[in-house]
């Protein structure tokens with residue numbers, strides 16, 4: 001059974017999306033990549049549940065495969 | 068004070084003096100720490116061996132310096148542990164820095180009540196010297212043959228024949244078992260044409276030992292992006308005799324020959340130690356690999372130590388893993404030679420130590436990957452973990468400068484008998500017996516000769532089968548209670564001759580004990596055979 005929340009879970013998705021972009025504003029591409037990496041690490045630690053993390057990794061990876 | 072290398076005497080082997088060269092139960096190829104420890108373990112179990120080494124001095128340069136608690140317990144069982152601890156530098160704290168800032172520290176033995184410390188640092192040449200001295204205590208059982216190079220091996224159904232080159236010529240030596248302890252480049256492995264699969268890390272490290280008076284702490288200190296070195300990492304360790312180990316990461320482009328010249332090394336070290344006077348004692352440029360054989364037993368040839376598996380040194384899992392191979396192999400090989408082993412016993416050496424090698428390879432590859440990121444993205448995550456570590460405690464746990472050697476727990480081993488889950492996990496079947504104060508001193512001092520039946524607290528043990536010694540401890544120490552009983556009023560634990568737990572119960576009868584002993588001797592069918 002899936003443990004990863006795939007349905008909407010953020011009350012104000014547009015607001016979050018805007019704040020995500022805001023967090024990157026004024027950064028060079030390298031700095032932005034670094035910020036994203038930190039964000040992944042911070043959020044992953046917050047989630048903690050390895051089953052959820054594995055599902056999230058699998059979902060993200062699947063979209064990197066061709067087709 | 069520099070180490071003085073003494074040459075071990077060479078003697079013309081009997082075959083080349085016209086004397087008989089009878090077939091031996093065991094020939095050990097290689098007198099490194101692993102081969103020497105095995106000869107002693109076998110001698111303690113009454114099995115004679117001949118040790119062949121192509122060289123006649125101990126390890127040149129210190130190479131392995133960090134010896135773990137479990138290895139020291141094994142060395143203690145072999146009779147050299149106390150001497151090593153006395154000479155070695157005891158330590159248990161490791162600190163990891165990013166630049167000048169400490170980002171993470173660990174204490175490897177936070178609890179009291181163990182005979183052996185978490186770690187000592189002791190140069191490999193001392194370890195080998197002490198092992199050679201100990202071998203000399205068994206003149207009837209251990210024959211050390213230096214300047215005896217094994218150049219060929221022929222496998223028979225029930226023995227193997229070695230061709231050995233010496234200064235006096237070449238001779239043949241037959242043995243029921245050949246144990247290849249001939250190191251990372253194992254000529255025996257090549258003679259059998261065995262694959263040694265794994266990975267090479269594309270990175271070069273300068274490893275140097277210097278002699279210097281300094282009051283740096285007896286701690287493992289590791290720096291990522293040190294301020295005093297242009298490479299990505301540095302490591303410093305204290306050794307006896309005012310010798311210090313310094314490892315500097317140089318990058319893959321570094322030219323090994325150029326970099327190993329004193330005129331290149333000394334300025335690098337100077338930046339690490341400041342203006343303290345020092346002398347360069349030994350140095351080498353290394354590339355690290357993690358590889359292992361698929362199986363460690365091939366007919367009459369058995370592999371142990373670096374010949375069977377190699378790891379990068381971050382985590383000190385090479386020499387420690389090799390000595391732990393010996394611990395596992397000694398009693399099994401002795402039982403096979405003495406006709407007591409079930410058919411599954413020697414195969415269990417390979418199964419259990421492959422499991423351990425995989426654990427060591429996993430840990431040491433993860434550390435090496437963290438230190439030597441292979442792609443820009445790996446580098447990105449590594450650097451951001453380090454950035455976060457100064458702010459967020461969770462990231463400190465991800466900083467990986469080496470996960471130090473811990474013994475493998477053989478969960479799922481075919482030798483394991485029943486467990487009672489009411490008892491603490493640290494002493495479950497497959498685990499090395501955790502030490503604790505005992506009425507006679509330390510628990511481990513009485514474990515490891517043959518099988519032992521430990522009867523703790525209120526438990527009444529059944530009569531012990533032949534060859535099993537019962538040890539009763541009606542009033543266990545607090546440490547023993549915590550590690551062996553938990554809340555249970557009593558426990559009966561069957562301990563293998565390598566001090567690993569075979570089975571345990573809160574109560575058991577003679578039939579249950581006999582079945583567990585059979586299983587621990589490899590007499591029960593292996594799982595894959597049952598299927």
Ligand SMILES: Cc1cc2nc3c(=O)[nH]c(=O)nc-3n(C[C@H](O)[C@H](O)[C@H](O)COP(=O)(O)OP(=O)(O)OC[C@H]3O[C@@H](n4cnc5c(N)ncnc54)[C@H](O)[C@@H]3O)c2cc1C
Pocket residue numbers: 096097098099100101102119120121122126130131132133134191215216217218248249250251253254255274353371372373374380383384385386387388389
């Ligand atoms: C820089 C460095 C640092 C390390 N630090 C640590 C550490 O801190 N802790 C740790 O646990 N491990 C450490 N290691 C690993 C450790 O040194 C090895 O794992 C250990 O030496 C392996 O022991 P061995 O007996 O299997 O092999 P070796 O010590 O390599 O011994 C093999 C022996 O076989 C002999 N031989 C080879 N071929 C033949 C032949 N054809 N005939 C006869 N004899 C032969 C050789 O002369 C040698 O004496 C380190 C290694 C390096 C390189």
